[in-house]
Amino acid sequence: MNILVTGGAGYIGSHFVKVLRRTDNRIVVLDNLSRGHTESVPDGVSLEKIDLLDFTSLTDLFSRHSIDAIVHFAAFAYVGESVDSPDIYYRNNVLGSYNLIEAAKQGGVKKFVFSSTCSLYGNPDQMPIKEDFKTDPLNPYARTKLMIEQVLRDYDTAFGIKSVCLRYFNAAGASFDGDIGESHHPEPHLIPIILNTALGKRESVTIYGDDYPTDDGTCIRDYIHILDLADAHLRALNYLVEGKDSTIINLGTGYGNSVLEVIRKCGEITGKKINYKIGERRAGDPAILVADNHKARTVLGWIPKFGIEQTIESAWKWHLNPRY
């Protein structure tokens, strides 16, 4: 198959491309390179530098490549930024994704895998989180993802485009060979922040609140290795190739770790002292987010292989020697 991977030069997209290359599919990466890294696109993979807001270039791409399926990662993904600048989130994530879905429709593409988020569940009062929990997005970023899930549902009903919406929990870690990894500027995510502190690039980690209703008072998240996420996308594609119905699936390990636990594990793995201080809560942070991943296991046959230790180890290898 010819597979279009949007955002294939970004953190999650580039790890998916690495996994997809081991199959006999042909890959076209679309990325506007505003936040992605050319260096993360392997030699021999065709890279189309196109912005999703440019509908003419998009339809031209569909006429030049006969695309069979789309895996759509391209999006802005900083919650805080989305609160301060909702305009760029609605433009990029909603308008951009809508253009892509419409161009896919016009180009006759019927298979679509969408990168969605657990943050559209808001602050659920039950754990672990199942796919049928109510959605309650608490910030513009989460709302943009929910809107596109809804567009995809309607495009299935009206035009028969089948989709799998994958709701990620906390993507983390890097390729084990140290070839590609996480490099955001600025970096908002916990594990890279801790590892940069271990490297002496930052003075300390600020823990956003230690008065949550958890054992040690810090927030609990479900950290899922980036290669496990990539594997799930491959399975989602195969699921669509088998002609199955559109669906929504959580991707998490099913286990949670508190911020303090992650800091302690990073200290053990790096052998460095991690300085931290307790700060204010970050607006909109739920106390606990952990996936119920039974649906991914049964529907996709997906089993996450890596635990938090391997996630931190691989991230550490990357941070010791980042290529970009």
Ligand code: UDP
């Ligand atoms: N966190 C923290 N200090 C930081 C960055 C993150 O205490 O400098 C906490 C944050 O409150 C959350 C967890 O670490 O509970 C994971 O945050 P991250 O931004 O990595 O992912 P999110 O859960 O927001 O998607």
